[in-house]
Amino acid sequence: MSLAPRLDLRQSQSLVMTPQLQQAIKLLALSNLEIEGVIAEELEKNPLLEATSPSSDDAPIAEREPVDAPRDEPAGADELVIAGEAAGETLDVDIAAERFDDGASDSIGLGGAGPGSIASEDGPDLDAFAQNPPSLADHLGNQAGNVLSGAQLTIAQHLIDLIDEAGYLTANLLDIATRLGVPLAMIEDVLAVIQTFDPTGVGARDLAECIALQAREADRYDPCMARLIDHLDLLARGEIARLKRICQVDDEDMADMIRELRGYDPKPGCRYGGDPAPAVVPDLFVARTHAGWVIELNNATLPRVLINRRYYSELAAGPQNKASKAWLSDCLASANWLVKALDQRQRTIIRVATEIVKQQEAFFLKGVAHLRPLTLRQIADAIEMHESTVSRVTGNKYLSCARGQFELKYFFTSGIAAADGGDAVSAEAVKAAIRGLIQGEGAKILSDDTLVELLNAKGFDIARRTVAKYREALGIGSSVQRRRQKALEGAG
Numbered sequence: 001m002s003l004a005p006r007l008d009l010r011q012s013q014s015l016v017m018t019p020q021l022q023q024a025i026k027l028l029a030l031s032n033l034e035i036e037g038v039i040a041e042e043l044e045k046n047p048l049l050e051a052t053s054p055s056s057d058d059a060p061i062a063e064r065e066p067v068d069a070p071r072d073e074p075a076g077a078d079e080l081v082i083a084g085e086a087a088g089e090t091l092d093v094d095i096a097a098e099r100f101d102d103g104a105s106d107s108i109g110l111g112g113a114g115p116g117s118i119a120s121e122d123g124p125d126l127d128a129f130a131q132n133p134p135s136l137a138d139h140l141g142n143q144a145g146n147v148l149s150g151a152q153l154t155i156a157q158h159l160i161d162l163i164d165e166a167g168y169l170t171a172n173l174l175d176i177a178t179r180l181g182v183p184l185a186m187i188e189d190v191l192a193v194i195q196t197f198d199p200t201g202v203g204a205r206d207l208a209e210c211i212a213l214q215a216r217e218a219d220r221y222d223p224c225m226a227r228l229i230d231h232l233d234l235l236a237r238g239e240i241a242r243l244k245r246i247c248q249v250d251d252e253d254m255a256d257m258i259r260e261l262r263g264y265d266p267k268p269g270c271r272y273g274g275d276p277a278p279a280v281v282p283d284l285f286v287a288r289t290h291a292g293w294v295i296e297l298n299n300a301t302l303p304r305v306l307i308n309r310r311y312y313s314e315l316a317a318g319p320q321n322k323a324s325k326a327w328l329s330d331c332l333a334s335a336n337w338l339v340k341a342l343d344q345r346q347r348t349i350i351r352v353a354t355e356i357v358k359q360q361e362a363f364f365l366k367g368v369a370h371l372r373p374l375t376l377r378q379i380a381d382a383i384e385m386h387e388s389t390v391s392r393v394t395g396n397k398y399l400s401c402a403r404g405q406f407e408l409k410y411f412f413t414s415g416i417a418a419a420d421g422g423d424a425v426s427a428e429a430v431k432a433a434i435r436g437l438i439q440g441e442g443a444k445i446l447s448d449d450t451l452v453e454l455l456n457a458k459g460f461d462i463a464r465r466t467v468a469k470y471r472e473a474l475g476i477g478s479s480v481q482r483r484r485q486k487a488l489e490g491a492g
Contacts, residue, residue: 020337023341024337024345027341028393029395032283032297032298032301032302033281035302036303039303042305046334046338047308048307048308048311048332049305049307049335050307050308051303052304136165136271136272137160139198139272140194141160143197143198144157148190151182152186155180156190156193156194159203160194163203166270167201167202167210168206168269169191170205199271202268208229210264211266215229224249224257225257228257228261229261237484240254240487282298282398283398284349284399284400284408285298285399293361295350302346305342306339307336312328348385348393349393351385352385353408355382359372359374359378360372360374360411363411368428369429369433370429371411371426373416373425374413376394376412393408394408394409410428413426413427414427416462427470430460431470431474433458434470437454437455438451438471438476445479447479448468448478
């Protein structure tokens with residue numbers, strides 16, 4: 001083997017991604033609200049860009065069936081016309097080892113009106129309803145400031161900081177006393193004061209103490225109730241006969257005590273909390289008209305971006321040096337790219353959503369029981385795109401239709417074989433069938449084996465372990481748990 005230096009020629013293929021292509025791929029994964037944040041950043045950096053609110057005269061990017069003559073019945077989704085792709089760099093690429101961040105952009109604040117809002121003379125100040133409610137810590141802190149002072153107030157603030165959102169104090173009191181360097185009795189006295197605050201039950205260290213605090217407030221904490229609260233585990237297991245012996249009460253008294261317990265709040269702190277969860281804003285609308293299915297983007301959350309050609313001409317005609325000329329050229333190229341990338345993003349989303357409606361038309365017409373099994377690859381093959389592109393398009397985006405609001409990922413479900421050898425059915429359809437059977441079971445509780453038999457009779461070829469998995473995913477207890485719940489309801 002020669003060790004002398006030499007020159008070799010080799011051929012290889014590699015995918016070279018420009019920064020603009022990377023950014024274009026990121027745009028696919030963002031929702032309309034997140035795109036609005038990206039546009040706001042670009043508007044600050046590029047003086048040639050300007051945003052305009054979409055007007056009623058703007059033609060939406062939508063897919064609809066062409067209408068030659070009025071028809072009595074709407075056409076099927078398989079007659080949807082797919083718009084052509086915009087020219088330029090394709091976003092349909094598979095990058096297995098991407099190094100750029102594909103996550104969401106910075107969130108946009110949607111806070112309510114400030115305290116300076118002025119109510120009109122015709123009615124209440126509606127802006128006040130949009131203000132965030134006080135947190136649990138703030139609510140308890142205000143009460144502590146009214147009744148405590150000095151070292152006790154300091155301890156109270158420390159304890160309040162350790163109370164979780166449900167209203168429970170999970171920290172050890174001895175550890176707190178050691179950390180603050182005060183006697184344990186002083187910590188216990190301050191906690192006893194906090195436990196008198198609103199909401200009743202706050203500051204408890206476990207469920208039994210929380211219920212006991214509320215029973216004392218309602219003047220119902222007698223020896224029988226105390227024994228019942230001490231044995232909540234037996235109540236959860238439905239051992240009513242044993243509880244009656246422990247509490248030394250008859251059937252009527254036990255039923256009355258259980259009704260009383262049901263009126264107490266096991267998580268009193270949840271009445272207060274942080275910022276309310278923002279409402280989900282749909283990115284797409286799907287509607288059925290006399291002309292067929294119409295799919296369009298939510299223009300209310302997607303401002304139009306235009307290039308101010310007049311301003312560019314004024315700047316280009318003025319005195320310029322080499323640096324300013326290069327800067328102006330970069331701004332124009334960046335603006336052109338952003339407009340083109342946003343347009344292609346919209347068309348790609350519409351193409352994917354159109355194929356989803358086509359594949360799941362039975363769901364939009366008849367409901368969840370007719371949801372078909374669907375994979376990303378099926379959509380990708382139908383529209384001749386890569387699976388990774390479809391995955392980006394369907395992530396973090398919501399569709400609004402007559403049946404409600406759904407994430408695009410909702411329409412991709414695994415399949416369950418049909419018992420008669422026909423087409424497979426969606427897992428969501430099976431879950432809906434399980435929910436319906438359990439809701440209508442009445443006094444006779446259905447076991448998982450019985451559910452399997454009933455589902456097989458409906459045409460679902462499903463195993464018992466799959467029924468148990470779907471039942472748990474729906475948040476429905478086992479037949480034993482449901483039987484205990486029926487017994488408790490009967491006792492109450």
